[in-house]
Amino acid sequence: MSKQYRVGAQSIAALTDFSVQINHGEFVAIVGPSGSGKSTCMHLLGCLQTPTTGHYRFDGQDVTDLDNDDLAVLRNSKIGFVFQAFHLQPRFSARRNVELPLVYADMGRRERAERSCEALRSVGLADRLDHRPTQLSGGEMQRVAIARALVNQPKLLLTDEPTGALDSRTGAEIMSVLETLNDQGMTVVVVTHDYEIASRAHRKLHFRDGAMIKDEAVK
């Protein structure tokens, strides 16, 4: 795949041709400094964008030519996102934040409540259901975000600098949560510029200057 942006009449290559296959149950880190193309790679893998050239097959389905709404439905049902800045709604309780993807899956209120409680319990926040983000610590907020990503039982958990806004100890905790999830069979992709964090994955994809330079298995 490759991705180019048009700026005015100019076409800028954000990511030159690369090819990668990620299997079910893998724990993959995408590493590289900022501007290396790793974010673009994540957007492509997360179906937030479609590639300019090449094809992307997700869960057996070619998603290259899907329109925005079809991509939204796909993300809703198959991909969970965790962002560096958590992106929690400050006005909502933890439970309501976790519920958000289910709202767009047209799920009823009762089922939403059950599923979100369960997801929060699975990340160890059973006693924080009705807390607002401002009442939570950074690590707890990121756990809420992970619960939100898990609540629709996705095929892929895509995390963008999940430890970037956290101190190293809390970051390590979050990584353990991700490892546990991977042990339970979840496909996890971590985008990070931190090589230490990346080493906890089973496979590292190195990016530099808009190209994938190395696909390396971690023993």
Next chain:
Amino acid sequence: MKLLDCASAATESLQANPLRSALTALGIVIGVAAVVAMVSVGLGAQYRVEQAIKDIGANMLVIGNGSRTSDGRQTGRGRYFTLTEDDAAALAREIPSVQVAAGSVAGAGRIVAGNRNWYSTLWGVTQDYFIAHNWSAAYGRIMTQAEIRASAKVALLGKSVAYELFGDRDPLGQTVRIERVPFTVIGVLQSKGPDPWLGSDQDDLVLVPLSTAKRRVFGSRQARLDLLGQITVIVTDAAALDATAQQASALLRRLHKLLDTDPDDFFVSNVTDALNARSESSRVMSRLLASIAGISLLVGGIGIMNIMLVSVSERTREIGLRIAVGARQRDIQTQFLFEALLLSLLGGLVGIGVGIAGASIISYVAEWPVRVGPSAIVAAVFFSTAIGAFFGLYPARKAAQLDPIVALREE
């Protein structure tokens, strides 16, 4: 996304900024209140005219006595009696579009009952007059043909006269003295209330048989007994008013044996046309008022659009996240449109209340008739919703078309 979730998401966003939401809705409140109040005032004015038209009966021409020039001095209108009962009969007989031609004489006199007295307008009338002027007896009865023929001394009192002379007592069968002539009260007229234009009391009058009035009350003032003060003509069809007026003029000129060079010795006044013109002008006025009020509603709508645009740019990250977790463009658009609609609808509902209150105050202070019709309320709800939808659509589309990647990166 389900509509219910959309609605609750919209409610929550509005609650997050209560003051801002309230101020934005206030623009619509003022706009809708102005529209409701102005439409109510306009409807009131129209109602007043329509009531007046109804009161005078359907399609009315009034033919009165003209003036006469003697030695270069003109008498005033109605001072020179030329209309006769034969004229009235001829009008009814010879012009097909004339439904009723009711001759009458008018004057004023003192009416005495026991130790109370009252000075009122007296009308000598026939049965046709009741039809032409839309009078009926509230209780008692109107005079019979036989009583009119026999110049019977019977009288119908207007409601106000009955009250002045008898208070709460029953006037039926009582004797009143009109200009010292004793009359028996046979009925009290249905009330018409104050004149919608002049404010004068339309119920302050006494009706007696035409012949009795001329013979017993006004007898000395008129040379001939068959003369009339005026003829009220009711025309079958409003469209025929002008033609009938012309035909009546021609007929009267012929009956009065006027030469081509003579001026009319009577006048024909098209009452209904005059009122219709007033009705039309009040309709134009009320539309004008409503459109001016509509401008303030438009300004309120622009306020909504402004705040929605601010809200969209403030919540870019939220929108980005919602798109990332699976919101389709339609979902985002619906959510923001709902917010705009909710603001305008809330504003509209409060505005209706304020508008009705305002209309009541106007009607109380300015003593204008004000009619709050369901049409004003329906229109207000419709327009405020339409304003919300119209001015909310652009910000909502803007939100829906955000690129999630750019939106998520926004700080």
